Amino acid sequence: MSADPKVLLTDLLRAALKSVAPAQADATIVLERPKQASHGDFATNLALQLAKPLRRNPRELAALLLAELPASPLVAKAEVAGAGFINFTLAAQAKTAVVREVLTRGADYGRGAHKGVKVQVEFVSANPTGPLHVGHGRGAAYGASLSDLLELAGYEVVREYYVNDAGRQMDILALSTWLRYLAFFGIQVEFPPNAYQGDYVIDMARELSDAHQDRFAKVTLEQVLAGTPGLPPAERKDDAAVQQREAHLDALIANAKRLLGEDYAWVHGFALNEQLSDCREDLAEFGVRFDKWFSEQSLFDTGLVERAIGQLEQAGHIYVQDGAKWFRSTEFGDEKDRVVQRENGLFTYFASDIAYHLNKYERGFDRIIDIWGADHHGYIPRVRGAIAALGLPPEKLEVALVQFAVLYRNGQKTSMSTRAGEFVTLRQLRREVGNDACRFFYVLRKSDQHLDFDLDLAKSQSNENPVYYVQYAHARVCSVLAQWGGEVAELCEADLGRLQNARELALCARLASYPELVQNAAADYAPHQIAFYLKDLAAEFHGWYNAERMLVDDEALKLARLALAAAVRQVLASGLKVLGVSAPASM
Structure with a gap:
């Protein structure tokens, strides 16, 4: 006999129901714990639920069910309450039986039966362009805890990190590292404000210098700056100035690729591997593990991005405008159509995401859970739309949003912008308050609710x-x-x-x-x-x-x-x- 009193009570009610209303013997029986202790240990609305189909007064029906309820030494009292609820008070031995079950099952107590449902949980997936910050930490803690919770509940879980190792942000990191490296050899390029500013970039540049001397510095300042529009005055914040800074950055990247030639891929790979290794180490120390690290670049290398967009094109969901290819996402509930391939032939981030989700479906997961920052809320309709346009069931994809945690230090909010280089890292937070406090505090609120991380409370022994x-x-x-x-x-x-x-x-x-x-x-x-x-x-x-x-x-x-x-x-x-x-x- 199960030590779970709900199982016991459900069996008793089912027996009574077979006697009172055989045609309703398979009706769903819901038992809940009353909010007030005076109402017993469990209550059911079964009589209220069946009153209409059976055309009976709910209180009278509840009384009939009680009259047919098999006697059990584990039920101390059962009574009709209110409009037709049935309240149960358990005998002490029914309540205490759980102690023996817990001790007998040990670590398996609470573990659900195997459901045969394969679930992929993708989380963190931060660009490997700098150390993880405290905002990433909440997504890591939530994703890891959710994965372990699903596993305990009986699901088969695959934990995955999507590595954004392709695209412009990685080019910016490679450029940032190279420019800092050049400075060690007297080539002082004005550092772009929209490049990566943190000390970790200088540290990578120093490692590059120590290991390879001037191998990547055989250029002149004039060559590095050739054809760039230059930087506007720092005080300018208008749109034209912002565009000029971005154009300057893109021109520097193009020059780096041209000047370094085949060595550019090496510098790019060095910066990626340094940051990705740091990320892996940081998460491992945080007790967060992944079963798979999935490379965005592999989507291009295997031709999956091109294939995914080709499938959409064949299905009539792509049109060409001004030389660019657009996905008709408005037909799937998005606010506007989205570019998937620019006029220069380069695919967009959205195109990579379409291909990545196609890959997830092709791997045969029964449920796909994406854990994103709350600022990605508007991204959901276009991804679901692309999945539907590919002829796949969009309901398989579920997106859990995570609000960034706000760290308060001396009553001040701390900036966490990786491009500005002024951020508190997850590693710094862990060292200050400890892994346990970090993991627990991060999941003290529902994931989509704002979380103020109180450092003083996290460190207190009270x-x-x-x-x-x-x-x-x-x-x-x-x-x-x-x-x-x-x-x-x-x-x-x-x-x-x-x-x-x-x-x-x-x-x-x-x-x-x-x-x-x-x-x-x-x-x-x-x-x-x-x-x-x-x-x-x-x-x-x-x-x-x-x-x-x-x-x-x-x-x-x-x-x-x-x-x-x-x-x-x-x-x-x-x-x-x-x-x-x-x-x-x-x-």
Whole structure:
């Protein structure tokens, strides 16, 4: 028999329903926990739900169902309430049975049955043009926790990072590195304000200089600047000035490619590999892992971009205007049509994204989850439109949006612009507050809600710090079990009937709700629900710990309480693992 009281009650109601209304025996039975404890442990609206098709008064129907409800020693009371609800109060043994189930199943408690559903989760996917910043950190924490949550719920998950290793941004990084490198050899080019400014660019240039001396510096200042429009005065912010700066940057890139020749690909690859290696290392230290790193460049190398646009063209979804190819995205709900191939023959980023999503579908995923920054909200209709235009089911793609976290330091918001070079990196944040605080705080809010990251709170060792509070509950159990000195496996045989006070039964109810919570949180793509649950479980445990002694002289009571504490520890560890947070044995 299952220790899940909802399974028990559903079986009882199903038996009653077969007797009262055989034709409705397969009706969906919904059981929920009432908001008020006085209304029992569970309530169902089954009579209200069936009153209309059965043409019966809901209260009368509820009474008939109760009359036919099989007797069970696990139900202390069942009664009709309100307009026709049925409230159930469980017997103590039904509530405490979960303790034995948790201890028996261990780390598998809360794990859902294998669903046979293959899910791809693509997240972070930041341009490898600089260190990850604290905004990227939230996407990383959310994506990693969501992936682990889906896996716990029974899905087969593939974690993927899309590496934007093609296109203009990588050219800008290569140019930025080369210009800083040239400065080491006396070729002082005025550094463009729209190039990458951070110290990490100078560090890469220094590595290039140390390893290859002047191999890439056999040029003159005049050659580097040849044909460029020059930079407008720094104080100019008008559109013409912005366009001139971009044109100047593009001309410098063109010159770099021409002057370096075959060596340009080497410099480009060096900058890419340096930043990508740093990104991989940063994420690994953060406890974020990926099953696949997918190269954007591979889409071009394999001809998939050209094939994807060709398929759209053959289907009549592409037209040519002013020499450029446009996708008719307005026909699929977008606000305007989108360029997929410019008049110079170069494909746009959107074309790469179309090809990448075509590849995802061709790999046979049952569900595709893209995790994007909230500023990409407007990008969703065109991607879904392209998928539909390719004849693929757009409903397979789900996009979860993540608001950037705002870091407050001394009451000041910190700039996080990678082009300006003035940003707080994820690595700096992790070093200041620790990985655990980072991972937990990042998922304390629904992903599409703004998050203000309070550094002082994250570093504090107090009950107000949620990660400290939850970890402390785990450590407390470890301490008590260490003082006891016995084998936890022995606690499976404890007399759980000795758990009788309200705090103990409330803890049991909280433990029993964990498997359902895992399923609901996974369905909602909401790992923050796990964080909330852990806070509530820790609060109930601390309250019980402070009110009752564990290591009492009464041996049976002692073992029962230790069993409950051990079960709490197991579920805390399980939830913390989903969130990528450690479960310390001591604090």
